[in-house]
Amino acid sequence: MNSAEELGMQFGIFTVGDVTADPTAGTTPSEAERIQATLAIARKAEDVGLDVFATGEHHNPPFVPSSPTTLLGCIAGQTERLLLSTATTLITTNDPVKIAEDFSVLQHVSGGRADLMLGRGNTGPVYPWFGQDIRQAIPLTVEHYGLLRRLWREDVVDWEGELRSSLQGFTLAPRPLDGVPPFVWHAAIRTPEVAELAAHYGDGFFANHIFWPASHTQSMVELYRRRFAHYGHGSPEQAIVGLGGQVFMRHNSQDAVKEFRPYFDNAPVYGHGPSLEDFTALTPLTVGSPAQVIEKTLGFREYAGDYQRQLFLVDHAGLPLKTVLEQLDILGEEVVPVLRKEFAVGRPADVPPAPTHRSLLRARGDGGGPHPDDDHPEAR
Template structure:
């Protein structure tokens, strides 16, 4: 089971002081968080992609390459890369380069994003989001697995005898996750290709996540990739921990109240309706362990801890609590009963391909 952190790179005002970190400062905070993530023994650090204020995470491959140079073991991922507005050729090239520089510590999570205005900024129409996702990913797979491609589609210029360079490390592309909150077609696409499905359910009630994951599992088996229980599931998580639950709720309340994303609900109301976990270490552990009751085995669990105006020092404190008090228990209690249908680690996938 992979456990890690994902950061969306927002520059939200500190909920207490009102101070907004500068772009350089915020990027450095993300790098520092990644380095601490490795030092504490977690597995993954992932970054989002946004092209609008107040975010700084517009160039994932550059940021992850910088992190790769300062880490040795940490798996570097995205959460998510916009398969709709990015050119598949550029995705293929950027993440192959990152693969080589990180010595295989690279995978990618693809999604449509949650910001409608980004589409015209890159010459796309939001109404084409789903067919763009389908066509672009089909091309991306070919770019990583074939050379001298002849290709014609609806949404980009044709390719004639084209080879993406560099080729994937050891001839094995990065592992692909398809990330979504609400779109069944994304779960279907992940199942069709036998890729991983990541449900970022921090804004959705458990019943919704259960339906999405169940759909993916059923279709994964339908397409012949293995039993449903071996389907490759990841979940997003959001937690705030203090030794005393009262302190956690009081402190997180200031961050919670400062963002419109929670619909005007109180922390208690939102926690009751969604997987948000705020409280003592044991309360957070109990809330996370309950994910299995509606999602089954989980192969990747990513926490967001630095968003919505949480100060950098507080995010670092949260990461230390996670790494020390929470993650060891989750590893012990949530290790999947069934292995994933495909290896997630690059070296293991290279070996599996060689044996086939």
């Protein structure tokens, strides 16, 4: 199978790690069961040929992924090809030193199959739990990320900021794999400052995309692309964009709607709000046949341009593990192969592929000859 790097786009899934009652069975998994199910879902994602597994970070019930790198490190040991990421790592309430350490270790554990999406978080109580003030969310994001970049790129860091204690003579251990920091995506739902930060540094921008209409996502992506070009990183079309999506599929679309409706109606995030029909009409949520998912997903390019990463949410709202694994079978066998082929049609040659550790090595000039990881699928 061709690697995601060769084809230009990565396809995968992301999880928010919610522990939600199954409204059709009246049962709720334990935290242990939900974590083990997440591991099974990640393994299945690799088995069906997906490229990326990403986990959210939450520190409050009913969610379990409070330690994403622990979870991803475990998955790294159970997979060989899957690229491991987050959706998102909280740059505001996590200490940048700890983020730098954790993801450097994950790089080494996974053989370079790691990147991360940074976000500021949208759960207010988390800030004081970690000694921060939500009113400082944007300044924390900017200051913490500035320090994080230096920690990964400088052997000895002397640093002084306004919102964190200073550092003197600090050296990160371990250093990033091959001296190349993991690629950073900045994830946002509604924050223009995050798009601006991504553009400033020439990093990727990931639009969550699952709760808002296409017009909102379009405006955020266009802002990022314009500012990416403004800062001299390339043309707007060369900016690195990722999108979220949300699907539930059966081969008969009516069966999909009937089966998913009770989960939608009772979901913690959007249950007891707009109808399923209204939500699918207004947002990227697709409930129907594989062909309908393919058609709607291909339509994302009409307002986001050619982009590099597409992640789907398939495992929330109390859906049982068996059903989620069935969704992954359909994604891997019937949906993603078509999307790979169709998204490649007409893709301009100067639109960069999705970044990987290997491509970042090449960009640095280290990729011309043999590499210890060349027989690893991620290194293709």
